[in-house]
Amino acid sequence: xxxxxxxxxxxxxxxxxxxxxxxxxxxxxxxxxxxxxxxxxxxxxxxxxxxxxxxxxxxxxxxxxxxxxxxxxxxxxxxxxxxxxxxxxxxxxxxxxxxxxxxxxxxxxxxxxxxxxxxxxxxxxxxxxxxxxxxxxxxxxxxxxxxxxxxxxxxxxxxxxxxxxxxxxxxxxxxxxxxxxxxxxxxx
Numbered sequence: 001x002x003x004x005x006x007x008x009x010x011x012x013x014x015x016x017x018x019x020x021x022x023x024x025x026x027x028x029x030x031x032x033x034x035x036x037x038x039x040x041x042x043x044x045x046x047x048x049x050x051x052x053x054x055x056x057x058x059x060x061x062x063x064x065x066x067x068x069x070x071x072x073x074x075x076x077x078x079x080x081x082x083x084x085x086x087x088x089x090x091x092x093x094x095x096x097x098x099x100x101x102x103x104x105x106x107x108x109x110x111x112x113x114x115x116x117x118x119x120x121x122x123x124x125x126x127x128x129x130x131x132x133x134x135x136x137x138x139x140x141x142x143x144x145x146x147x148x149x150x151x152x153x154x155x156x157x158x159x160x161x162x163x164x165x166x167x168x169x170x171x172x173x174x175x176x177x178x179x180x181x182x183x184x185x186x187x188x
Contacts, residue, residue: 081173088177095178096185 079087120126168175 084171084173085177088174088179089181089184092178092181092183093185093188094181096182097188098185099182100186100188 117126121128
């Protein structure tokens with residue numbers, strides 16, 4: 001058993017060293033070609049460029065790039081599908097869990113504050129001018145009617161919405177993982 005393990009380690013080391021040797025040979029070849037081009041008065045750009053086979057290039061593209069087009073986003077280019085799902089799911093779960101805890105805390109604080117204000121009002125510590133409250137509420141209603149009648153978004157809001165839509169389109173898998181993780185985080 002130990003001999004087999006030793007043989008496999010030696011094979012791994014020899015394989016790694018072979019790969020390093022091949023990479024070093026490629027670097028040396030490239031440096032020699034570049035030096036020859038410089039010595040000959042500078043190589044033409046056509047001579048130093050490699051030919052790109054477009055058919056082979058498209059075969060090597062990931063499926064989501066073919067499906068969603070060129071602008072498939074940076075995370076789609078950096079990570080595979082499983083990694084994107086895990087990253088999105090973990091960040092979504094953390095966000096949902098924190099959102100749930102903060103939401104409960106905020107609801108408790110608002111409810112407790114309202115309860116304390118009602119007790120203070122009932123015992124006479126606070127006097128509420130209800131006519132002033134009614135006037136302010138009616139003004140707020142009028143402003144809401146005025147702003148909602150146009151139903152057009154302001155340019156700032158529209159540009160933000162467009163940015164979000166572009167991000168979601170570019171990172172569909174990451175966004176899907178985030179949404180699923182967020183819902184799991186909210187439920188836990």
